[in-house]
Amino acid sequence: MAPRASWKGYIKLSLVSCPVKMFPATTASERITFNQLHKDTHNRINMKPVDPELGLVERSDLVKGYEYEDKQYVIIDESDLEAVRIESSHTMNIEAFVDEDEVDVIYQDAPYYLAPDGAMAEETFVVLREAMRRSGKLAIARLVMSSRERVITIGARETGMFVTTLRNPNEVRGTAEYFGNIPVGKPDEEMLQLAEKLIEQKVKQFDPRDYEDRYEAALMEMIREKLKGHKPIIAQAPERGNVVNLMDALKASLSQSKPAAPSKAKAEPAKPAAKKPTLKEAVEASKAVAAKSGTARKKA
Incomplete structure (x- = not known):
């Protein structure tokens, strides 16, 4: 099934x-x-709105409220929201270009892929993409999504473009409160030199497939075992060692570490990882095994 676009419009430069x-x-x-x-019943529970004074209430009786002080609210209705709603022009109007490394990762929010909409758009799309790639720049634009305006960056990625929505500056906390007491x-x-050598020994080419979510994998294995009627396998985290002396620990780590494979000058394109069966597929497979087992017992 072809992926469904979450937004359609125009990218505009001048x-x-x-x-x-x-x-x-x-x-x-x-x-x-x-x-x-x-x-007891294994029925799925429905969450219903409850008022502390009235008890169970209808969703049609609910209104939006903004808490401006502790337990003090100003009521906001749909007409209020309509008054401040930004008109969507369905256009990514590029306002500026910045260096790729100037956009701090802490401001980067949700990632999107951007592709030309139709064959007639491909030539213009490719020209804009390659111009950004050669210049090493990211475009800064604005985009209206779900009636809210978002600032975005646009950059070249493979044969397409990559869009990242940016967090509002007031959503990012300052560091003074957390780093202020660090010497x-x-x-x-x-x-310091020992630590740098230890880092050098562990340098490698980054491949996200090397860093599987072990908790997610253990959860899936436990679910598969329970579907088969087996007791779940207990996955234990590795024990932590007691580090007494930093210098001794650095020297010991350096002597035990094996040099990592030299990093390649250019990363090879990652091969698609073998897709693991989904939970639904695992359930179907479990039912098939159970049915086959039942048939075998009848024949016996």
Whole structure:
């Protein structure tokens, strides 16, 4: 099934415009989630709104409120929201270009892929993409999504473009509260050199497939075992060692570490990882095994 675009419109630079479509670059559909069930009936529980004074209430009686002081609210209705709603022009109007390394990662929020919308748009799209790639720049633009305006960056990625929505500056906390008491003093030079050598030994080419979510994998294995009627396998985290002396620990780590494979000058394109069966597929497979087992017992 072809992916569905979450936004369609135009990317515009001065007098040049190009129809584009945008797709979410990530998905949480394969992440394991749980539903709340009653312990006896195993029926899924419905969450219903409750007022502390009135008890169960209808959703049609609910209104939006902004808490401006502790337990003090100003009521906001739909007409209020309509008054401040920003008109969507369905256009990513590029306002400026910045160096790629100027956008602090802490401001980067949700990632999207951007592709040309139709064959007629491809030539313009490719010209804009390659111009950004050669210049090493990211475009800064604004985009209206779900009636809210978002500032975004746009950059070249493979044969397409990559869009990242940016967090509002007031959403990012300052560091003083967290880093203010950390000493600035220069560390011991010998220990610093040992730490640098330890880093050098562990340098490698980054591949996200090397860093599987072990908790998610253990959850899936436990679920498969329970579907088979087996007791769940207990996955234990490695024990932590007691580090007494930093210098001794650095030297010991350096002697035990094996040099990592030399990093390649250019990363090879990652091969698609073998897709693991989803939970639904695991359930179907379990039912098939159970049915086959029952047939075998009848024949016996």
